[in-house]
């Protein structure tokens with residue numbers, strides 16, 4: 001079969017880091033091709049080169065055997081390739097129609113005809129079977145709807161090659177199934193796709209071939225049928241990796257976190273939750289279950305309409321994150337780009353932020369002590385960085401997530417609340433992060449793990465399942481995937 005897309009011998013350096021070192025990929029026409037690798041392996045860098053956002057230092061990119069357009073010729077690139085990123089490129093303050101026709105509102109010169117634009121947008125959404133109102137504000141769309149708008153926009157430029165960069169990271173189970181159905185139908189229409197994911201089961205479900213990158217290099221390309229799971233993981237990590245075994249423990253008696261009669265709008269109602277020292281409590285449920293809003297209330301990111309939150313014996317003012325942190329809370333938010341880190345600050349500054357108060361006298365942090373603590377976190381969480389002084393903005397997605405994790409753990413919290421803690425994190429790093437939660441709990445902390453990943457919930461002593469804003473079941477260890485999913489989807493109570 002003909003190659004639709006090819007990258008040959010690509011080298012890309014960022015200062016002292018070589019992100020791609022003679023890397024290559026060849027994607028056949030009409031296939032869905034997975035690109036996998038550990039955090040920092042060079043996947044996103046390849047995406048930026050395949051979409052014409054960055055120029056390789058060496059090597060070349062070909063589309064259907066022809067040399068890629070000049071970097072400045074954006075239209076030519078848009079006709080060849082589009083990428084649906086984890087982080088949206090849609091502008092929230094504009095309508096869907098405006099987003100679809102951004103920079104191409106009119107065919108000639110002259111004023112924009114808004115009515116015509118709406119009609120064209122409506123037609124385009126209909127053509128690609130996207131059930132979204134063209135006049136809706138893009139900021140009001142769900143992650144799923146936003147991705148569909150981005151795919152429709154890409155196809156409307158004539159692109160027959162779409163890159164999906166961790167598209168399922170913020171979708172729940174049913175939304176993932178709908179995305180896969182859409183991908184299958186695109187494939188039937190001859191669209192070629194490159195699929196990046198840390199969920200290896202998805203690779204087997206939706207892709208025909210897979211390429212593995214490790215340490216900036218191409219390691220192997222095979223059909224998925226010829227590369228069993230163990231061998232795939234070994235190609236990614238360079239070694240055989242055993243599955244994570246969660247540890248057993250006996251929780252203490254002391255309650256370290258409690259929420260009583262919490263209610264918030266239409267998100268959740270009348271929820272009680274209590275976590276003991278030495279205990280991990282899971283929160284599971286679909287996207288509309290209210291689990292994330294509840295966790296955000298526990299850490300102070302949201303203010304409930306009623307109810308109380310107590311952290312480590314202190315009743316915390318609702319909606320006050322610093323107060324919760326002072327009481328002994330560490331947390332990993334859902335959206336690391338908004339609440340997780342300050343991109344322009346260094347790895348060290350971000351990771352040690354909660355202890356700024358403790359490290360130095362009179363509020364002044366001694367740089368050497370901060371550095372030592374940061375280096376310790378970099379080592380224990382295996383963060384791939386040049387060092388504590390590198391800005392977090394330069395890190396790969398998964399490594400930035402580890403910095404957020406470091407911040408949550410650095411002050412030995414009594415209570416740890418983590419929301420989708422392993423999002424975007426590679427198969428081996430996931431184990432390190434789950435291990436870090438279990439370590440903290442063994443030191444006496446209590447933890448809440450909110451996750452769409454059943455593997456994350458396996459470390460929990462019990463899982464509270466939420467459905468439409470209420471806790472419907474408290475499941476002790478020992479559940480099967482099938483049992484948990486049935487309760488999450490409201491099929492069984």
Ligand SMILES: Nc1ncnc2c1ncn2[C@@H]1O[C@H](COP(=O)(O)OP(=O)(O)OP(=O)(O)O)[C@@H](O)[C@H]1O
Nearest residue numbers: 014019039040041042043044045394395396397398
């Ligand atoms: N703008 C930049 N400045 C400095 N270093 C960078 C920059 N962009 C990427 N890097 C470095 O290049 C390497 C490859 O990063 P890349 O984002 O391509 O990894 P990835 O495979 O996409 O990882 P992840 O799975 O975590 O998303 C990393 O070490 C990263 O820190």
